[in-house]
Every structure is written in structure tokens, then in C-alpha cells.
Amino acid sequence: MNFDDTPQEAEFRATARAWIGANAPKQYEDELRKSSLGRTQLKNANILEVAKTWQKKKADAGWACLHWPKEYGGRGSSPIERVIWQQEEGAFGKLSHMFIIGHGMCGPTMMAFAREEHKRTYLPPLASGEKVWCQLFSEPAGGSDVAGLRTRAEKDGDDWVINGQKTWTSGAHYSDYGILLTRTDPDVPKHKGLTMFFLDMTSPGVEVRPIKQASGASDFNEVYFTDVRIPDHQRLGEVGDGWNVSLTTLMNERMSIGAGVSTGFPELFEYCASLMLDDGPAIEDRAVRSKLANWAVKASGLRYTSMRAISALSKGERPGPENSIGKLVAGSMIQDVATYALDLQAAAGFVSDPDDAELAGRFQAMLLRAPGTRVEGGTDEIMRNIIAERVLGLPGDIRVDKDMPFNKIPTKGRG
Amino acid sequence: MNFDFSDDQKQLRDQACKFLTEKCSPKAVRVVLDGKAPYDKELWMGLAEMGFLGVAIPEEFGGAGAGHLELCVIAEEMGRANAPVPFSSTVYLAAEALLIAGSDAQKKKWLPAIASGEAIGTLALFEGKGNPSPKNVKLTAANGVLNGVKKPVADGAIADFAVVAARTGSSGRDGDISLFLVDLKAGGVEVKSLTNLDPTRGQAEIIFKDCKAESLGAAGEGWSILTQVLDRAAVLCAFEQVGGSDRALEMGRDYALDRIAFGRQIGSFQAVKHMLADMYVSATLARSNSYYGAWALSTNASELPEAAAAARISATQAFQHCAKNNIQVHGGMGFTWEFDCHMYYRRANAMALGLGSLAYWEDQLIDRMRKKNAA
Numbered sequence: 196m197n198f199d200d201t202p203q204e205a206e207f208r209a210t211a212r213a214w215i216g217a218n219a220p221k222q223y224e225d226e227l228r229k230s231s232l233g234r235t236q237l238k239n240a241n242i243l244e245v246a247k248t249w250q251k252k253k254a255d256a257g258w259a260c261l262h263w264p265k266e267y268g269g270r271g272s273s274p275i276e277r278v279i280w281q282q283e284e285g286a287f288g289k290l291s292h293m294f295i296i297g298h299g300m301c302g303p304t305m306m307a308f309a310r311e312e313h314k315r316t317y318l319p320p321l322a323s324g325e326k327v328w329c330q331l332f333s334e335p336a337g338g339s340d341v342a343g344l345r346t347r348a349e350k351d352g353d354d355w356v357i358n359g360q361k362t363w364t365s366g367a368h369y370s371d372y373g374i375l376l377t378r379t380d381p382d383v384p385k386h387k388g389l390t391m392f393f394l395d396m397t398s399p400g401v402e403v404r405p406i407k408q409a410s411g412a413s414d415f416n417e418v419y420f421t422d423v424r425i426p427d428h429q430r431l432g433e434v435g436d437g438w439n440v441s442l443t444t445l446m447n448e449r450m451s452i453g454a455g456v457s458t459g460f461p462e463l464f465e466y467c468a469s470l471m472l473d474d475g476p477a478i479e480d481r482a483v484r485s486k487l488a489n490w491a492v493k494a495s496g497l498r499y500t501s502m503r504a505i506s507a508l509s510k511g512e513r514p515g516p517e518n519s520i521g522k523l524v525a526g527s528m529i530q531d532v533a534t535y536a537l538d539l540q541a542a543a544g545f546v547s548d549p550d551d552a553e554l555a556g557r558f559q560a561m562l563l564r565a566p567g568t569r570v571e572g573g574t575d576e577i578m579r580n581i582i583a584e585r586v587l588g589l590p591g592d593i594r595v596d597k598d599m600p601f602n603k604i605p606t607k608g609r610g
Numbered sequence: 611m612n613f614d615f616s617d618d619q620k621q622l623r624d625q626a627c628k629f630l631t632e633k634c635s636p637k638a639v640r641v642v643l644d645g646k647a648p649y650d651k652e653l654w655m656g657l658a659e660m661g662f663l664g665v666a667i668p669e670e671f672g673g674a675g676a677g678h679l680e681l682c683v684i685a686e687e688m689g690r691a692n693a694p695v696p697f698s699s700t701v702y703l704a705a706e707a708l709l710i711a712g713s714d715a716q717k718k719k720w721l722p723a724i725a726s727g728e729a730i731g732t733l734a735l736f737e738g739k740g741n742p743s744p745k746n747v748k749l750t751a752a753n754g755v756l757n758g759v760k761k762p763v764a765d766g767a768i769a770d771f772a773v774v775a776a777r778t779g780s781s782g783r784d785g786d787i788s789l790f791l792v793d794l795k796a797g798g799v800e801v802k803s804l805t806n807l808d809p810t811r812g813q814a815e816i817i818f819k820d821c822k823a824e825s826l827g828a829a830g831e832g833w834s835i836l837t838q839v840l841d842r843a844a845v846l847c848a849f850e851q852v853g854g855s856d857r858a859l860e861m862g863r864d865y866a867l868d869r870i871a872f873g874r875q876i877g878s879f880q881a882v883k884h885m886l887a888d889m890y891v892s893a894t895l896a897r898s899n900s901y902y903g904a905w906a907l908s909t910n911a912s913e914l915p916e917a918a919a920a921a922r923i924s925a926t927q928a929f930q931h932c933a934k935n936n937i938q939v940h941g942g943m944g945f946t947w948e949f950d951c952h953m954y955y956r957r958a959n960a961m962a963l964g965l966g967s968l969a970y971w972e973d974q975l976i977d978r979m980r981k982k983n984a985a
């Protein structure tokens with residue numbers, strides 16, 4: 196067991212540090228450092244532009260998507276080098292936020308299922324941030340039950356014609372491409388009639404309408420498809436095998452490990468060290484210390500769990516469903532941490548202008564974003580199911596629609 | 611970076627697991643639980659033969675000289691088996707105190723005896739209520755003679771020697787405390803067994819009356835040595851707690867697969883599944899924190915104090931969480947003496963107290979994190 200860098204790792208770190216030191220957009224470092232979940236905006240600059248510029252600079256110098264093969268725009272790095280890079284990139288890493296879906300989910304799915312010429316064409320500009328990708332899975336009828344989706348794809352010559360609606364599509368409004376899960380056969384049980392494609396978001400018939408989120412921001416969208424044509428060579432995997440393809444995507448989503456899931460703890464610790472309560476500094480208070488200690492060990496537990504996963508990965512082991520734990524723990528923790536931080540301030544916790552109350556504003560942003568974190572990419576309940584069924588081997592939930600043809604399944608609710 | 615045990619260490623863990631599965635069945639544990647023996651002597655001698663008692667003791671003192679990572683994997687298995695032997699008091703507390711502060715002669719006298727299973731040791735620190743703190747040490751030492759009462763002392767009734775914390779000054783500072791070694795078989799002490807939460811590991815009261823003792827470490831250094839001993843023991847106990855958590859989770863999972871109610875395996879009810887998933891989460895976080903503690907312990911890193919407190923808190927919580935929900939999954943069966951669930955429940959809650967309460971370790975963790983941030 197060893198936490199120190201090997202000589203090669205140390206050399207890699209030194210090179211990365213030197214390059215970041217010479218090239219990172221330092222004028223934004225402080226602002227990025229102070230931003231947290233729900234609050235990554237720049238006051239005097241367009242964050243999308245800053246992020247794209249930084250990503251392109253990284254790609255040109257061979258620092259983008261480190262673990263991807265070189266021919267697809269990566270560096271062919273080891274998992275540990277990837278972590279070292281993230282540690283060195285520090286606050287600037289927050290700029291990669293808008294590329295997460297593309298780099299974490301769409302890219303790996305393309306790598307596993309796209310034709311070679313498509314990989315060579317589409318992956319390098321995805322790695323370099325020149326092109327942004329989104330994931331078009333969820334629909335009003337299918338979120339957790341993603342296989343319940345209804346967007347139709349019908350074969351017409353060498354093309355497929357798409358009609359339907361997606362929703363909650365993060366980043367669709369600035370995305371150039373997307374991976375799209377569709378129904379190609381409604382007469383078979385729901386998991387068996389799905390097919391995956393990738394498409395150009397500027398195709399005729401694609402309409403993106405931003406949705407305002409509960410937090411007040413507008414990061415996700417509704418996407419409507421009216422007779423959109425996708426050539427068959429943009430199909431990912433076999434016709435009817437879309438469920439398996441999407442599982443690859445979701446696996447990759449969960450194993451975007453080492454990304455350092457945000458827990459809110461460092462912010463809370465810093466805050467309690469500076470906050471004065473009636474009886475003195477918050478951090479001297481017995482009750483506050485107890486809360487802090489409990490969250491501290493959750494945060495460190497998550498950190499070392501991901502290091503264990505990375506160690507396993509570098510020995511060639513495949514990351515499994517146990518990686519669902521990060522999002523499950525961090526999601527509710529950040530919500531609780533933010534609630535507690537505001538409670539410590541009592542009425543003053545209302546005030547959210549970052550200029551008036553830098554840290555309060557930060558916790559409010561976390562509080563308002565956290566509900567989304569507990570839902571996106573699989574809800575807490577779905578994560579627990581995954582752990583129970585796939586890690587502990589407990590029976591699957593009872594599925595009343597299991598062998599029913601899709602078009603015979605009763606529906607109620609949205610859509 | 612490599613954040614995992616080596617293949618050799620994993621092999622040692624498997625070996626310990628196999629040995630304990632064979633020699634330390636729940637039935638064997640129950641002999642001690644039911645009060646028919648103060649500890650499992652045969653198992654103790656078996657552990658000595660396997661080299662497990664002296665795994666972290668240097669070869670020159672009769673041990674295997676393997677190291678603390680090796681001791682951690684064995685500790686995990688001791689916890690999984692709920693072993694009814696004085697392992698933690700002898701190996702984590704007494705032996706570690708000797709390794710840190712013992713003179714050559716003291717090490718030569720006691721460490722080989724520990725490794726061979728001949729001597730059981732313990733730490734006599736507590737005097738009734740209160741967490742580890744110099745001000746809670748009232749027992750006095752003057753000219754190498756001890757007077758006072760220690761209780762509870764883990765495995766005190768079966769121990770051959772004790773490391774005793776005593777007051778040697780009156781400045782009100784840490785420097786008032788010194789450590790002593792007492793041969794409990796040499797007289798000057800009166801030992802009484804105490805009924806206790808977890809009968810598989812006994813507790814005793816020891817009354818020291820003009821008891822002759824030799825210094826362990828320099829006078830006035832007692833508190834700083836004790837802090838190191840407690841930190842090391844916190845990591846080692848955390849591994850026992852991780853082993854116990856894992857076993858409790860496994861028992862719950864197996865029962866959920868086996869038991870049918872309402873025409874289905876109870877493990878197909880989501881409330882039960884989610885309860886088990888949450889047990890897995892806390893056991894995993896505890897394991898990861900403990901691995902970090904193991905690394906800090908084995909390299910004597912400056913991170914040890916913080917890592918030890920984190921491992922302690924996380925593993926204590928996980929074991930309590932898993933042990934109580936294991937009973938819940940088992941329903942009424944879980945609340946019978948006959949089922950093994952309560953052995954882990956007792957052990958989990960007893961282990962939560964042995965090195966100071968959760969509140970104590972929470973305090974330590976925050977102090978240590980502040981120190982690090984200030985540095």
C-alpha cells in the first residue's frame with residue numbers, strides 16, 4: 196500500500212504542473228476556486244468560451260481526455276496519471292463541466308460501438324471541446340424506467356426517420372451532436388425494441404427548448420424530433436440492441452471515477468473555521484464538531500473508495516456497479532451540508548448575493564442544485580437497487596411489464 | 611500510488627479466514643459468551659502457532675517481523691469471526707506500548723511471551739466514567755509504587771501484565787502522566803471480573819495497593835505515548851470493526867435470500883434491499899478510511915493521527931449500523947439468543963466504547979484537521 200508517486204508518476208506530475216502553470220487561464224482561478232456545485236459561472240466572461248479555449252489548449256498539447264487512445268484525441272494515459280492530472284488541474288478542472296456528458300458517456304459509447312471512420316472523425320473534436328455532445332435518453336414517459344421511452348425510429352431506405360420528444364437533456368442548447376435512444380419495435384417487450392444512434396443536432400426537424408430548472412438555472416432542455424433523418428451508418432450497435440448499448444453508456448457514466456465527487460465538506464469546514472456564533476467560533480462548538488466529524492469521514496471515505504477503484508483499474512480489473520456509491524452518498528450529503536450551513540446562520544442564511552455573503556451564497560447554490568444531483572444519472576433509489584441487486588446479489592424488483600409487448604403496457608402520468 | 615493490499619497480504623488474510631472459520635465457529639464463540647470459559651484458550655494458542663500474535667513484532671523479539679499491514683488483515687478476520695480472545699488488548703495495546711516505549715529488557719521479557727501466546731497483556735487506563743484525558747487519571751505512582759483503581763480494564767481478569775497510566779505530577783498538564791509496567795501475577799493487585807455488554811471479551815476492575823511497578827518510557831512522557839498507542843489501536847480496531855460489519859452484512863444478505871414471506875424472498879422487498887444497500891455503503895466507507903489508516907500506520911506517516919480518528923469514527927459507525935440492521939433483517943429470529951446476530955450487536959457496541967467514545971474521537975479528528983489546515 197503506497198500513496199507516494201512512483202518516479203514515473205512524479206515525473207508526469209512535474210510535467211503536468213509545469214504545463215498548467217504556464218498555460219492555465221489564471222485570471223479565473225480565484226473565481227473558479229470559490230465556485231461550488233450549482234455555482235460555476237464567471238462574472239465577466241462567458242464560461243462556455245473560457246472552457247472551450249482551455250480544453251482546446253489542453254488538446255493541442257496532449258492533455259485532453261487523458262485515458263483515451265491517442266488516435267481519438269487522448270493521451271493513452273494510465274488511470275493514475277488521470278488522477279494526478281485532476282489533482283494538478285485543481286480549480287481549472289471545473290471548466291470541464293460542460294464536457295462531462297460527452298467525455299464521460301458519449302465518447303466511450305462511440306468508442307465501443309461506432310465505425311472506425313466515425314471514431315476518427317468525431318472523437319478528436321469531442322476530446323478538444325470544439326464539439327459538444329449530449330445524451331438523449333430520458334423522456335416524459337421514461338426516466339428511471341428508461342426502457343419505457345417512446346421516441347420512434349422507422350426505417351426508410353438507408354435512413355431512419357425519428358419522431359418524438361426527449362426531456363431533461365443537459366446541454367442540448369449548446370450541443371453539436373447527441374447520442375439518441377429510440378424505439379424501433381413496439382411489438383416486443385420494452386427492452387428488446389430499442390436502438391441507439393448518434394446524430395447532428397443541427398439536423399432539420401430537431402428543436403431544442405430550454406427548461407428552467409427548480410434551481411433557477413437552465414442547463415437542461417426539451418428536444419423535439421419531427422421527421423428527423425439519421426443515416427443508418429450512424430447507428431450504434433445492432434437494431435434492437437439499444438438497451439445493451441445504453442448500459443455501456445450508463446456504466447461509463449458511473450465509473451467517471453476520480454472526478455472527485457463534490458460533497459460540500461471542504462466548504463463547510465472552511466466556513467465553520469471562520470464563522471462566529473454567539474458563544475465563539477463555530478468550530479469550537481461541541482455540536483458543530485460532531486456534525487463536521489461525521490461528514491469528514493464520509494468525504495474521506497468516498498475519496499479513498501475512489502482511490503481503491505483506481506488501484507483496481509490500474510491492475511486491469513473492470514470497474515463494477517460498486518461505483519454507484521459515490522453519487523448516492525455525495526448527493527444527499529451535499530444537500531444536508533448546505534442545509535446545515537444555512538441553519539448555522541439562522542435568519543442571515545436568507546441572504547444570497549455572493550457579494551454580501553460569499554459563503555452563504557455558495558451554500559444556497561448547493562442547496563438549490565442538490566435535488567437534481569440526487570435524480571440525474573439514476574435516482575438514489577435506483578442506485579440502491581443497483582447495489583442491492585448487482586453487488587449484493589439480491590433479487591430484482593418484480594416487473595409486471597417484463598414479458599409484455601411494449602404497446603400493451605398500461606401508462607399513466609406525464610406525457 | 612497503489613491503494614490496496616499486496617497479493618501476499620491478501621493471501622495472509624485468506625489464511626487467517628480459513629483458520630478462524632475452522633477454529634472459531636459461532637459455537638466456539640458461544641462457549642465464552644455463555645460464561646463457560648473466560649476466553650478461548652485453544653484458539654489463542656492456535657493463533658500463536660500460526661504466528662498471528664507476533665506478526666508485527668520484530669524477529670529479534672520473537673515475532674514474525676512482517677509489519678502492521680499484515681496485522682491489519684489479520685485484525686479484519688478476527689472481527690469477522692468475533693473471536694473470543696484477548697487479541698486487541700494484548701496485541702494492539704500492550705504490545706504496541708512496549709514497541710513504542712519499552713526498554714530493551716522490557717521488550718525482551720514480554721514481546722516473545724506475547725508472540726508465543728504465553729503472556730496476555732492489557733492497558734489499564736480508564737477509571738470509571740470519562741474519556742481518555744490526563745485529568746481522568748487519578749491513580750498515583752510514587753517511587754515506583756502504584757495506588758488506585760482501574761476499571762474497566764479489557765481482559766484484566768486473564769491478563770498477565772498491564773501497562774498502567776498513573777499520575778506522577780500535579781501541574782495539571784499532560785506531563786503529569788507516566789506509564790508503568792505491572793506484572794499482575796506478582797502480587798499487589800486485586801482483580802475482579804465485571805459483568806459486561808460483550809461477554810466474549812471480558813472486563814475487570816483492578817485495585818492497585820502499594821503495587822510495585824517499573825516505568826515504561828520516560829517519566830512525564832506517559833500521555834504522549836498513550837496518544838500514539840490509542841491512535842494505532844484505533845486503526846487496528848477499525849479493521850476488526852470492518853470485518854464485523856462485513857460479516858453482519860453477509861448474514862443479513864443471506865437471510866434475505868433465504869427467508870420467504872408474502873410468497874417472496876424478503877430480499878425482493880425494496881425496503882429490505884435498500885437497508886442492505888445502505889449497510890454496504892457504510893461498510894465500504896469504513897473500509898476505505900481504514901485502508902488509509904493502515905497506510906499511515908505502516909509508514910508512520912504524519913497523517914496518522916487524523917487518519918486514525920477518521921478510521922475509528924467511520925468503522926465504529928459502520929459496525930453499529932450493520933449489526934443493528936442485521937437483526938432487523940432477521941426479524942424475530944434475530945432477537946433470539948439462539949441466532950448469532952446479537953453477538954455482533956454486542957461486539958459492535960462494546961467496541962464503540964473501548965478506546966474512548968465517538969464524541970472523543972470526533973473531537974480529536976476536528977482538532978487534528980485544524981492543525982493540518984493551519985500548518
Ligand SMILES: Cc1cc2nc3c(=O)[nH]c(=O)nc-3n(C[C@H](O)[C@H](O)[C@H](O)COP(=O)(O)OP(=O)(O)OC[C@H]3O[C@@H](n4cnc5c(N)ncnc54)[C@H](O)[C@@H]3O)c2cc1C
Pocket residue numbers: 296329330331332333337338339340362363364365366415566567568570571572573574575576577580592880
Ligand atoms: C439535472 C438533471 C440533468 C439531467 N440530464 C439528463 C441528460 O442529459 N440526458 C438524459 O437522458 N436525462 C437527463 N436527466 C434525466 C434523469 O436521468 C431522470 O430524471 C432520472 O433518471 C429519473 O427519472 P424520472 O425523472 O423519470 O423520475 P421517475 O422515474 O418518474 O421517478 C420518480 C420517483 O420514483 C422513484 N422510482 C422510480 N422507479 C423506481 C424503482 N424501480 N424503485 C424505486 N423507486 C423508483 C424515483 O427514485 C423517484 O423518487 C437529467 C435529470 C436532471 C435532474
